[in-house]
Amino acid sequence: MRKHIVTWTWIFALAGLLWLSAAQAASEKLSGPAPDFTLKSASGANVKLSELKGDVVMINFWATWCGPCRQEMPLLEQLYAKYKPLGFTLLGINVEEDSSKAGQFLKDVPVSFPVLFDSANQVSKLYKVNAMPSTVLVDRDGNMRFLHRGYVPGTEVEYANQIRALLKE
Secondary structure (H helix, E strand, O other): OHHHHHHHHHHHHHHHHHHHHHHHHOEEEOOOEOOOOEEEEOOOOEEEHHHHOOOEEEEEEEOOOOHHHHHHHHHHHHHHHHHHHHOEEEEEEEOOOOOHHHHHHHHHOOOOOOEEEOOOOHHHHHOOOOOOOEEEEEOOOOEEEEEEEOOOOOHHHHHHHHHHHHHHO
16 A cells, blocks of 8 residues: 555656646747738737837737637736837737637627637647747847746746837847
């Protein structure tokens, strides 16, 4: 009986370490120019990434069926409101084929940052999005600097630290 307890203790410890390392690996440093794109926004205007050079830009790929996306949306709004006056832009890119779902969600969780629609998934393929949500931070020169895959509570603190660092450059 004691042997089984020790075995399960090791299994849980190992699982905890693996989870911890996965959470740490969720953020990566990137380099190279951010691929340019143009998408239609919820307001009807076209938004082109290259026209935002000079700002620090957060590109957040999300979907209404994604629980963590829904959880982080109000936190992204807080980041946008806080850092927008300093030269920060946030683009929320909805990746669903049916953009009406995003519109309905945004009635319940309104945001002031631009929400764009990638219903054909062209931009998400361009950025090799393989997790929801996925977030890319782009510096003032248009270079990708950080990638976050997924969201867990507390990720917004890392976002804020990275945004502040990029704004100071």
